[in-house]
Amino acid sequence: MKRLLANINIKVDDKIYLKDPETSEIGRNIIKNGILLIDELGLESFTFRKLAERIGSTEATIYRYFESKHKLLIYLISWYWSWQEYRLMFAISNIESAETRLKIAIRILSGEINQDMDFAHIDEETLQRIVVAESAKAYLTKGVDIDNKEGFFLSYKRFCRRIADLIREFNPDYPYPASLVSTLAESAHYQKFFARHLPSLTNIKENSEKHLEDFLLDLTFKTISR
Amino acid sequence: MKRLLANINIKVDDKIYLKDPETSEIGRNIIKNGILLIDELGLESFTFRKLAERIGSTEATIYRYFESKHKLLIYLISWYWSWQEYRLMFAISNIESAETRLKIAIRILSGEINQDMDFAHIDEETLQRIVVAESAKAYLTKGVDIDNKEGFFLSYKRFCRRIADLIREFNPDYPYPASLVSTLAESAHYQKFFARHLPSLTNIKENSEKHLEDFLLDLTFKTISR
DNA sequence: GCATTGTGATAGTAATACTATCTTTGCACT
């Protein structure tokens, strides 16, 4: 599968960057080390200056790829959801049963990562930690409406719509498919975060993904079954 | 009821502030206008300098009450959840049926605010908007563990535990009460935010709280009923 | 061989998140 993916790369909307980081060594380095450094420092303490230092380049160069650190974050999240959508479509192709397809979707959504689908310069596991801890900051801003109009959240919306479609397929009468999906997606993040940092808010134990998946499966199927 | 509350005030843990803002006119002014200004500008653009200007005081004075804007945010969120807990305890007192009590809890959790329980200098509706839009930023930081150890999130945890208790009462066999509650609480915020800014991610329509409540009620009772 | 493009180096700016210090004001107690 790695071989198959060698010819594929995730396309991110070109409004998000000034210069496509996939097209140069230094661009890929920005992405790769950007992920690692945001994970290490947290978004607040992360700066382009520090990143430049780390990759042996300069602030100015990074600004030629991304207008701001907000845009870099948008890029990473966008990449993540496009990747998740790709994994989803792959995993459910040729599966007949609507129930099975939905179950697979929930497994992906609950954060299971297998190594088969990785891309050279991106550490998907670290990226997922960033999405869990930082993605709320990408949309909980005064600029949401502008960013949304620019299409910055399309990949997340597309991923959610795909799963909402699976729910509708399973039970066309359930009245809240979109709300249920966004609840599942956000909950998956929060439960992971809580398990690690505020354990009294969850029953999920860290490093046992099975529990999170069970919780979400139980919630979903009890809610949508007829 | 207003009369009753005239003698009550919400106590916030004194580790959160340097000087209790409830004890002075200027302190209450910091809280009142802090809420309004954060709502107007968003946390990112909000500064103590701007707040000082607005209340006709100085930065230095505000720093004598709160160590940082992070702490002010923690204070506001903490106040909010203590207030919600108070409302909850009030609303379910003397109600026999576990089901009814849980239903009331979900109404409160879904964000319904009635005017009877307001406090002089705090605009609860605006505060709720802040909690919806900014509270994730209070814990999605590299400092969570320290803040948690200091007890900054106790009021949120206490509120969640109360509702988890109601769930356990209704169905002692449901294995994920804490996770369900935090999912409900976070979902209530996100669904509200999405309804306003990213409507394709939800089926809830803005300004119709009934829908959000229905969604959460449906989710909860289908999930926990035996 | 020349233009273009990408990158590096360096400097500068307004604003932020504080910290420090010194002065003034108001009230409480004698």
Add this chain to the structure above:
DNA sequence: AGTGCAAAGATAGTATTACTATCACAATGC
């Protein structure tokens, strides 16, 4: 009425941030 003390005001200063601007250099493509 005078003194003491705490709260608040006024002002200044610092390191850092999130950029923007400019100029020079080196590789590449035609």
